[in-house]
Amino acid sequence: MPFYDIAGLRVEIKNNKGRTLRQSKAYLADNQDPTLPADIVIDITPERVQAAREEHPELNSDDWEYMLTGSDFYARLLGYDGILLHSSCIVVDGVAYAFSADSGTGKSTHTQLWLKRFGERAYMLNDDKPALRDIDGKIYACGTPWSGKHDYSTPVIVPLGGICFLERSETNWIKPADTKRAVYNIFAQTVRNLGPNAMNKLFDVLEAIFEKVPLWEFGCNISPEAVDVSYNAMKQGYEEQK
Numbered sequence: 001m002p003f004y005d006i007a008g009l010r011v012e013i014k015n016n017k018g019r020t021l022r023q024s025k026a027y028l029a030d031n032q033d034p035t036l037p038a039d040i041v042i043d044i045t046p047e048r049v050q051a052a053r054e055e056h057p058e059l060n061s062d063d064w065e066y067m068l069t070g071s072d073f074y075a076r077l078l079g080y081d082g083i084l085l086h087s088s089c090i091v092v093d094g095v096a097y098a099f100s101a102d103s104g105t106g107k108s109t110h111t112q113l114w115l116k117r118f119g120e121r122a123y124m125l126n127d128d129k130p131a132l133r134d135i136d137g138k139i140y141a142c143g144t145p146w147s148g149k150h151d152y153s154t155p156v157i158v159p160l161g162g163i164c165f166l167e168r169s170e171t172n173w174i175k176p177a178d179t180k181r182a183v184y185n186i187f188a189q190t191v192r193n194l195g196p197n198a199m200n201k202l203f204d205v206l207e208a209i210f211e212k213v214p215l216w217e218f219g220c221n222i223s224p225e226a227v228d229v230s231y232n233a234m235k236q237g238y239e240e241q242k
Contacts, residue, residue, distance in 0.1 A: 003029040003038060006073065007131040007142035008157055009080055012038035013069060018062040020069050024145040027155045039080065042072045070129065070146035074191050078201050081208070082133035082142075085163070086189040089130040089141050090114050091154075092122045095161040096141035097234050098130060099218070100189045107166055109222060110230070117227045127152035132160060134208045161238035162214045164230060169219030172229040176237075177215035186215075214241050 004011045004027040016024065044065050052064045059067075074084040087100035088107035092114065099107045108127055115122050128148030130141050141160040147153035165177060165185045177185075186206060194202060214237035220226035 001034070003032055003036075004145075005029040005155070006144055007077065007080075007082060007133055008135065008140075009039040009077075010036065011040045011042065011073065014041070014043040016069075017065070019066045020145065023066070023147065023151050023153070026153070027143075027145055040073060040076045042069050042076075044068045044072070066146070070144075071191070073144070073146070074129070074131070075194065075198070077131055077133070078191075078194070078198055078205065080133065081135070081205055082131050083190045083202065083205050083209075084129045084144075084146075085132050085186065086129060087163070088127050089125040090122055091125050091141075091156075091158050092118050092231070094158060095235075095238060096125050096130075096158045097161050097231075098132075098141060098163045099166045099230075100163060100185065101166040102188075105166055106168055106220070106222070110166060110220060110226065113222065113224065113227045114231070117224065117231075123154055124152040125154050125156070125158065132205075132209060133157075134205060134212075137212075139209055139212045160213050162216060162234040163209075164216045164218045164234065166218050166220065168221070170221060172220050172223065172226045174216055174218045174229055174233045177217045179210070181217070182210070182215045212241070214238060 001012050001014050004024055006027050049061050049064045087098040088111040089096050089098040090111040101107050125143050126147045129146045131144050133140050139160045140157050142157045143154045218230055
């Protein structure tokens with residue numbers, strides 16, 4: 001079985017094929033020694049896929065295998081002080097910035113403006129579900145194969161400079177996130193279907209993120225000015241937090 005290096009963890013995906021196989025190729029581990037144990041083992045059985053298809057027949061088996069492997073990875077990532085954050089996460093000058101919101105709000109549209117603005121200084125880390133991990137007391141953003149229909153992802157781990165909760169606005173503005181609203185926003189954009197013990201762990205990881213990463217509320221349009229407003233504030237916040 002192939003092994004993958006995802007978010008700094010050794011991951012085995014059994015019976016990997018289709019879309020999951022295509023999007024995970026960039027994450028193949030250099031060391032494929034089968035005697036080395038995996039941190040996370042993912043095994044999606046045909047029975048699980050069939051059960052999912054019976055509930056939601058509008059999706060095919062390939063789509064469900066992709067979604068279930070991602071779900072299993074993120075549920076087990078919690079044991080390694082990590083979560084997924086439904087967001088578009090971009091890297092500029094070696095620092096990651098995540099823009100989170102409900103689907104269709106404009107996260108990817110905004111980060112595409114960043115790519116145009118910063119050119120070779122910037123790249124997409126993950127355009128859908130980056131992993132966030134607390135590693136040795138610091139929060140990092142990690143590329144993963146579960147990166148949306150366009151598969152914009154990069155297999156690297158970089159410091160997380162900020163999380164922005166994005167909303168549409170006629171004018172561009174940014175401010176530090178209200179704590180109560182930020183708790184709701186980040187909780188709404190991560191895995192929540194967990195048992196009681198896992199929920200306690202989830203809140204521990206979220207507490208670490210809130211303590212170590214600047215959180216922002218951001219209203220924007222699709223003008224180039226929106227990039228300067230968000231980037232300048234988030235970069236300054238990251239420098240002050242270090």
